[in-house]
Amino acid sequence: MSRRSIRNAPVSVGWLFADLLLALAMIFLIANTTITPIKASIHPKPMATPTATPSPTPLPIPRLELQPHRFTINIDTTGYLNNAPDAINSAKEQIRNQSFLKGRSVGLVIAYGGAPTTDDIPAALDIAAKTYDVCKIIGKDHFAFENASYYTEKLYRLGDSPNTVTIDVFLFKAS
Template identity: 85%
Template sequence: MRKRSFRSSPVSVGWLFADLLLALAMIFLIANTTITPLKASVRPKPTPTPTPSPTPIPIPRLELQPHRFTINIDATGYLSNNADAINNAKKQIRNQGFLKGRSVGLVIAYGGAPTTDNIPTALDIAAKTYDVCKSIGRDHFAFENTSYYTEKLYRLGDSPNTVTIDVFLFKV
């Protein structure tokens, strides 16, 4: 029998050498690599600055009972815009103690009519009284945020020089 001889060729030895070198390189890399666990970095969320929430404004309420008072006027001067007659009415209204430091929500005015023939004049006096109250409100007194009853009213049997006024105040 013939002996077989294996010859090693330089090419096969080169591949073996390259494989060994690659294996050594991998061992070197693995040995020198340290694995440090990744720490999760938690970024603190900025705390939002609290925005002030709007304070709810309560709905103004009216007192349930009106304050009734009467003023004495000079009906002729009152309706003809006589300054003394108007100022006298304003003074009487301002002197009502319950109005000090308060705010009026609703005004209802009644002109006096001794007979049915005087009703038109009494209605004009009631309308004029609303104008006087509005004027007082422009002076920053009690009637600044006031509503006025839309109908002109009268009290049959009262003097034409008497005005009856019902005032509903805002609750405190």
């Protein structure tokens, strides 16, 4: 090989690199070019004016009363926790007999099982959970608890009798 052809090789490689770079730039430009189609203009035909339909009136969001109604029921603890029909029906009857619930809707229920000592806390928590279940059953009968929400934690009242359940209910405000 002559010295002249060796010297021209880097120059040729440089031009080749420049040509490849130009080709890549063109491909990039073409790939990123978007073509917007021409939209045909449509002239709508005049139509008869539709009669106005009334829009539905939005219902107000139901609000809860700020003060709870508190009451207690007496239960047979063993029967209540073992789903004895007499114990469950007695609790249902005591709840249904609360005069302030007649014709009203409960929004939130908070139940507390009675725990005379700290050793009784687990049973009291089970009683609170069972009370939520009883209220839900009453709600399925289209009584006051039909739209109720239930406090997610089981609660207890230390020092109360294990045969006593304390229930706080927040009613929806009367319209």
